[in-house]
Amino acid sequence: MNNVFPTYEVGSLPKLNARVKAAKGQPVSGVDLEELRHYAQRLSIPCDAVIGLFERQNGEQRALTAEEKSIVTDFNSLFNLRLQEQLGLDFVYDGEARRTEMYHHVVRHVKGFELAPEMTRSRGPDSWRMGICIAPPSLKEGSLPALVTREFDFATYHAARPVKVPLDDPYMIAVMSDNRYYTELVKSQAPAASHPRQLRYEAKQMFTLALAENVIRPQVQALVERGAQWIQLDVPAATLDLEHLPIMVAGINAVVAGIENVKFSIHVCYPRRVSLTEKQGYDLLFPHVLKLHPAVNHFSLELANADHYEQDLAVFKQHQDQRRFEIGIGVVDITQEQQVLGRMETPEIVRQRILRAATVLGDPQLVFVAPDCGLRQLQLERCIQLYETMVEGAALARKG
């Protein structure tokens, strides 16, 4: 474990092609099996059993049974752990191998939500299945194993390095959902002359806090009972609504309050660069995040895509007299655009970025090293190369 510039993954990795196809009942091609065998050998993971399983499924032209799916999922989790360990990451997890997608994985386990009939557009043709809050949200009975404890137990049993668990932040779920229930509740209780903006704020606050108390905090408690040491709350949309930043902070504080002996971090990415105010980027988080619970002492930030390390980190330095946040600096751009263009950072660029960040923050001990965000959208080979570049760059930076 490196004490200076330690490295970690933010969250997700792509699922193995063979697994995705088999889960859909599609034939697993020879290329997919060869790919699996190649990576498994590279990572010294026994794979004969799982390959035999895919071959049987192919021969019998059927979908995987529940038991087979479980074997394949375990294999993918172990694969991701070993991938991170063998490539030299200091903190590891299972690459969210058991989760469908970060938002949907949680929402489908929440009582009080129904899924929208259609996908909602977000980025060009990219869409997501929005959850509609129709009653106070809470976890469905018995959902914790599927949500988080099974993956955590598996990861901690097999991991040779310390683990960091990524979880959705309540504000992020609120932002991505339709807040029908609290909107109607607040309107029904408010005086007729109430300002609609105030009602919207109150409805969002109630929604976020309910998600914090009843959906996210129970997951955190279950993880802590099992020995989790580091939990990361993912709030990519932190700067989406500048007037609602206090709600984001209140949501996080409601999740972590009173929970001891655990490190909490927050992952934020792609902050608003055009805010129509004098501030932009991570400046927008301040001064609100100064009110975060003291247990939340670490930000994981996307920085490589914009490559404005000095500007983006200056605000954290500026407020160090009040809060000395550790920063997990994104050192490699994980966008699909870069993959399409075949561009990637070199270890030397990573080294420079780490040292630039350390210079701005004034203390190398505050700097952790990570990709900009989860890698789920990328090809596996590219993920491996990004990890290698990141780890090598961090090693170079440790030398100065």
Added chain:
Amino acid sequence: MFGIYLTGPFGQSQALYQARNEEKRGRGTKEAVSQQMIKDTQEVLAFQQAAHLDFVIDPSFSLYYLFQPFAEQVEGVRVGPQENWFNNNVFYWRPQIHGPLRMQTGFTEKYLHLGHFPHTISLAVLPSPYTLLMLSDAQGYADTGAAITNLAELLAAEAQHLVTKGIRRIQYDEPAIVVKQSLGSLREEDLSLLRRAMDICGHISGASTCLHTYFGDAGPLLPYLSALPVDGIGVDGTETSLNDILKQTYKNKEIALGLVDARNTSLENPEELVEKVRKVAEKTHPKKVWLTPNTGTEYRGFTHAAQKVAILGEAKRILEMEVREHE
């Protein structure tokens, strides 16, 4: 005296999502997407006609963001980095303008299905020059005044061109001015820029115009907005207090009340909407009151968008019944 219409793109159907997703993953074709888009467009046009909307809008299924026609089709502009579209989990690409732009028209046509459904679509949405400038990177101008003049001239020419294609109402989308107001970052200069733009593109021969604000509180700006040289102003009723709307008079001006929340699946009560419309008509003396969604319904799916259209239609039915009874 009263009327209804939709103010932006419509929520996508699951079939359209699937066609797009298949195409994205190399399993489907552009033709399949196009066919589904036409089918859905026909359905939405039929909805609007069945609900007796006064203007019919293209549901804009081929449009991913407001500036897309401008960024992709106008010479001198290119598509820039992606940004969040205000406080939505939705993105746009920041136009990179290398001005001054030469006058050119027809850049929105491809996105409006005007060729497929001639004489059906009567309302077109264009970005307001002020919002366009605020959310773009503009180079090559002496100052922001020169930039907004150039953009307003370009948009005025496009609006005038659309009139020749059967468009009878031009809506200029203007979220930025009210969002800045709400965030406390609005300056006198911003208001001057908007005024300068509307002086150029606010009146279009052969069509009525509306400066449609959303995502922010228009209340404190209403005295200013109602004095702009434009036929109507649109107000986001989910952000602006009805009391503030009622404080102002809108003589010789139309007002579009965006009281139907396109960003929430909670269904409005048509009776309550009618009550608000009636109050505004009685107390503020506008030339005409329009009942509309606050913004496009693309922030939710097709089903909920259709429900919002039905609510508009029901409100109109009640209003017309009241008028008939009164007569």
